[in-house]
Amino acid sequence: MQTELPPPVAPPISRASSPWEWMRVNLFSTWYNIILTIVCVVIIVVGISNLLRWVFDIAQWNVVVTNLQLFFVGRFPPELYWRVWLSLGVLACLAGIAWGFSRTDARWLSHSTLIALGVIVAAVILLPIPLSSRLWLVTIALVATIGYAAGRQLPPNLSSWLPVMWGVAFLLVWWLIKGGLGLAPTPTTVWSGLLLTLLTATTSIILSFPLGVLLALGRQSPLPVVRGLSTLYIEVIRGLPLIGILFLAQVMLPLFLPPWFRDLDRVLRAIAGLVLFSAAYLAENVRGGLQAVPRGQAEAAKALGLGAPLTVSLIVLPQALKAVIPAIVGQFISLFKDTSLLALFGLLELTGIARSILAQPEFIGRYAEVYLFIGLIYWIFCYGMSQASRNLERKLNVGQR
Amino acid sequence: MTTQRPRVTRNTPKFKDLLRDTRFWRVAGQVIAVLLFLLLVILVVDNVIYNLRALGIQLGFGFLGSQASFDIGETLISYNPADSYGRAILVGLVNSLRVIVVGLVLATILGLVAGIARLSNNWLVRQLALVYVETIRNIPLLLQLFFWYFAFFLQLPNVANQITLPGSTYLSSRGLYLPWIQGGAGAGVWLLLLALGIAGAIAVWQWRTQVMQERGVRGNQMLWALAPIVVAIALAYIINGAIPFRITLPQMVDTEQIEGGLRLSPEFGTLLLGLVVYTGSFIAEIVRAGIQAVPQGQWEAARALGLKSGRIMQSVVLPQALRVIIPPLTSQYLNLAKNSSLAIAIGFPDVYFVASTTFNQTGRAVEVMFLIMITYLTISLIISLAMNLFNRTVQFKER
Numbered sequence: 072m073q074t075e076l077p078p079p080v081a082p083p084i085s086r087a088s089s090p091w092e093w094m095r096v097n098l099f100s101t102w103y104n105i106i107l108t109i110v111c112v113v114i115i116v117v118g119i120s121n122l123l124r125w126v127f128d129i130a131q132w133n134v135v136v137t138n139l140q141l142f143f144v145g146r147f148p149p150e151l152y153w154r155v156w157l158s159l160g161v162l163a164c165l166a167g168i169a170w171g172f173s174r175t176d177a178r179w180l181s182h183s184t185l186i187a188l189g190v191i192v193a194a195v196i197l198l199p200i201p202l203s204s205r206l207w208l209v210t211i212a213l214v215a216t217i218g219y220a221a222g223r224q225l226p227p228n229l230s231s232w233l234p235v236m237w238g239v240a241f242l243l244v245w246w247l248i249k250g251g252l253g254l255a256p257t258p259t260t261v262w263s264g265l266l267l268t269l270l271t272a273t274t275s276i277i278l279s280f281p282l283g284v285l286l287a288l289g290r291q292s293p294l295p296v297v298r299g300l301s302t303l304y305i306e307v308i309r310g311l312p313l314i315g316i317l318f319l320a321q322v323m324l325p326l327f328l329p330p331w332f333r334d335l336d337r338v339l340r341a342i343a344g345l346v347l348f349s350a351a352y353l354a355e356n357v358r359g360g361l362q363a364v365p366r367g368q369a370e371a372a373k374a375l376g377l378g379a380p381l382t383v384s385l386i387v388l389p390q391a392l393k394a395v396i397p398a399i400v401g402q403f404i405s406l407f408k409d410t411s412l413l414a415l416f417g418l419l420e421l422t423g424i425a426r427s428i429l430a431q432p433e434f435i436g437r438y439a440e441v442y443l444f445i446g447l448i449y450w451i452f453c454y455g456m457s458q459a460s461r462n463l464e465r466k467l468n469v470g471q472r
Numbered sequence: 473m474t475t476q477r478p479r480v481t482r483n484t485p486k487f488k489d490l491l492r493d494t495r496f497w498r499v500a501g502q503v504i505a506v507l508l509f510l511l512l513v514i515l516v517v518d519n520v521i522y523n524l525r526a527l528g529i530q531l532g533f534g535f536l537g538s539q540a541s542f543d544i545g546e547t548l549i550s551y552n553p554a555d556s557y558g559r560a561i562l563v564g565l566v567n568s569l570r571v572i573v574v575g576l577v578l579a580t581i582l583g584l585v586a587g588i589a590r591l592s593n594n595w596l597v598r599q600l601a602l603v604y605v606e607t608i609r610n611i612p613l614l615l616q617l618f619f620w621y622f623a624f625f626l627q628l629p630n631v632a633n634q635i636t637l638p639g640s641t642y643l644s645s646r647g648l649y650l651p652w653i654q655g656g657a658g659a660g661v662w663l664l665l666l667a668l669g670i671a672g673a674i675a676v677w678q679w680r681t682q683v684m685q686e687r688g689v690r691g692n693q694m695l696w697a698l699a700p701i702v703v704a705i706a707l708a709y710i711i712n713g714a715i716p717f718r719i720t721l722p723q724m725v726d727t728e729q730i731e732g733g734l735r736l737s738p739e740f741g742t743l744l745l746g747l748v749v750y751t752g753s754f755i756a757e758i759v760r761a762g763i764q765a766v767p768q769g770q771w772e773a774a775r776a777l778g779l780k781s782g783r784i785m786q787s788v789v790l791p792q793a794l795r796v797i798i799p800p801l802t803s804q805y806l807n808l809a810k811n812s813s814l815a816i817a818i819g820f821p822d823v824y825f826v827a828s829t830t831f832n833q834t835g836r837a838v839e840v841m842f843l844i845m846i847t848y849l850t851i852s853l854i855i856s857l858a859m860n861l862f863n864r865t866v867q868f869k870e871r
Binding site: 097098100104107108111112114115292293294295296297300307309310311312313314315318319322323325326327328329330378379404408409411412414415422426429438439442443445446449450453454457 | 492494497498501502505506509516519520522523524526592593594595596597600606607609610611612613614615616618619622623626627806810811812813814816817824828831837838841844845848849852853
């Protein structure tokens with residue numbers, strides 16, 4: 072038996088790295104690294120100086136400033152803007168609650184929160200928007216902060232209520248935008264801009280969810296016919312470009328339906344196309360989650376006397392869905408980007424409204440400014456969601472090892 | 473001691489028991505599924521027939537033979553407006569395949585470079601690659617195509633003031649003109665022999681590698697593999713007596729016109745650039761994840777053997793990373809092929825664009841949709857099959 076401990080090993084000498092040391096290691100370690108560094112510096116300097124010169128000297132931003140409202144809410148009637156603001160407030164409050172709820176560390180504000188706050192404040196001050204919009208923005212930021220504070224105080228056993236609250240908020244927002252039930256209804260032809268992009272993307276992903284889960288279960292089913300039909304649907308849709316499916320939805324759907332559906336709303340047709348498309352991809356994501364659930368779980372449920380429907384809905388699906396939340400967020404991001412294709416079918420979502428603005432005679436040729444601006448909007452949403460999804464993944468601890 | 477045998481009761485099966493029987497549900501579920509599916513099909517077909525009759529359209533592919541009478545901007549195979557719709561769609565298909573094949577190759581190269589750059593030990597290279605990936609991935613491809621087309625290609629100067637790039641390459645709003653190799657008479661023989669030579673070179677390379685592994689002597693694969701190619705070229709020269717290839721350089725004939733070389737139209741250039749840059753950013757992330765999936769020990773072991781870092785990447789890490797890379801790479805390839813249909817946004821005549829024009833002229837929604845589906849499903853299937861075959865060769869070969 073070994074009684075003596077091995078002699079203690081001295082800890083590695085930690086060298087306080089000076090900036091020079093850091094640069095030697097990270098930029099100039101070998102001769103080809105030196106060349107690469109020089110090339111990169113040249114690219115960065117030339118690129119950024121040209122970009123800055125273009126942004127401040129050449130670009131004419133009045134096309135963006137003049138049409139700011141068009142980009143965001145398009146041709147939504149101005150007297151009903153309060154409904155959009157109110158929807159935004161509801162969502163901001165809920166987002167604040169969810170965020171405050173999901174934070175576990177004791178610090179009240181993290182760096183990212185501070186950066187987000189700074190960006191919002193800068194936006195409120197700098198954006199050339201009317202006073203009423205500024206007030207609305209400040210109020211929404213306040214509501215979100217209150218939500219955040221409230222979310223931090225909530226007891227953790229309320230977590231299952233969050234999805235329900237999101238569902239209610241979704242219906243509330245649809246009601247506020249669409250009208251009816253006491254509010255003046257708005258025709259879908261005035262829905263445009265970022266508003267339409269967000270509405271179509273969220274509605275499609277939510278509606279495609281049940282269909283996608285059913286298809287995933289169908290593809291895993293022991294019944295050959297069900298499995299075959301589900302697989303056929305999934306593979307055919309995944310083999311087609313989205314533009315083809317939107318063509319199907321815009322042109323063929325009225326042919327498939329009885330004659331009294333002939334004048335189906337264009338926005339609804341677009342959503343139908345996106346749902347059909349998204350369900351196939353969602354099914355594949357969910358299938359990944361179903362396969363990740365150990366077989367023993369289903370067997371244990373069977374041993375307890377649960378039937379097949381109960382086993383799936385109580386044991387297998389909850390675990391599978393939890394495992395694929397990040398993948399679903401990723402899918403939502405790509406669907407959000409894909410809504411730009413609706414512009415090719417005459418819908419005025421963000422890309423479509425940009426094209427219609429560019430068609431105005433006074434703004435002809437201002438392509439770079441407009442496309443960069445809406446590119447920035449898309450980028451902020453997608454990048455923000457992908458970062459949030461990365462955090463969520465870490466929190467759920469279900470990502471790839 | 474007598475054991476009492478359990479009494480076997482033969483109850484007639486009750487309906488309630490049936491509902492609990494999985495064997496019953498196994499059959500009933502399928503019957504219900506089939507019935508629902510048939511019901512859906514019948515409803516749809518019935519509606520289509522009714523609606524088409526109301527619109528006065530008859531189903532059938534006969535229209536493919538009638539005259540198209542629209543022009544197509546760029547064609548690889550001969551076409552004029554007097555040709556049939558079928559010919560027009562074929563022209564579109566060739567255009568699609570051209571952009572897909574070139575796009576796949578270039579996107580793979582770009583993605584590989586950017587993915588390796590994401591892991592470079594040079595901080596600046598790493599950050600540049602990160603900025604590229606995170607910027608491009610988060611902006612819709614359609615918007616990028618609009619940007620490249622309207623804000624870049626169409627803003628280029630006209631032919632008279634075109635930009636001259638090194639190597640006789642010209643860039644103007646008419647497109648990109650590159651030097652190109654032109655084959656003359658007898659080029660077919662040359663290409664055939666060259667292909668045979670390359671095939672021979674690969675075989676010789678594998679044989680020498682095997683020799684090197686089995687006998688532990690130097691393989692000299694490079695030298696040996698050169699031999700079949702040299703033989704092929706010599707043979708071709710003997711048969712043909714001349715080299716049928718010459719390089720044509722784009723040259724300005726007058727201030728308006730350029731002749732010679734290869735012209736890439738702004739539409740083709742935009743689509744290719746957009747697809748390559750967009751797909752490349754996704755491939756970069758796949759390559760990065762694949763390389764990171766190779767255990768650190770592999771690097772260290774290779775370094776301990778004295779291999780240089782380029783060599784380690786090429787012969788130790790990438791072959792193992794490929795196992796992880798191929799499946800998601802396949803789906804990116806499929807995405808590129810499907811996204812090539814966005815050509816319609818900038819007016820490049822790919823198969824979707826031509827089919828859509830055909831629909832606008834003839835109103836044949838069902839047939840055109842069917843053609844589009846068959847085309848893209850076939851392309852997707854071919855890519856999947858090829859990648860699955862390739863995937864099989866890179867998977868672990870366990871003893």
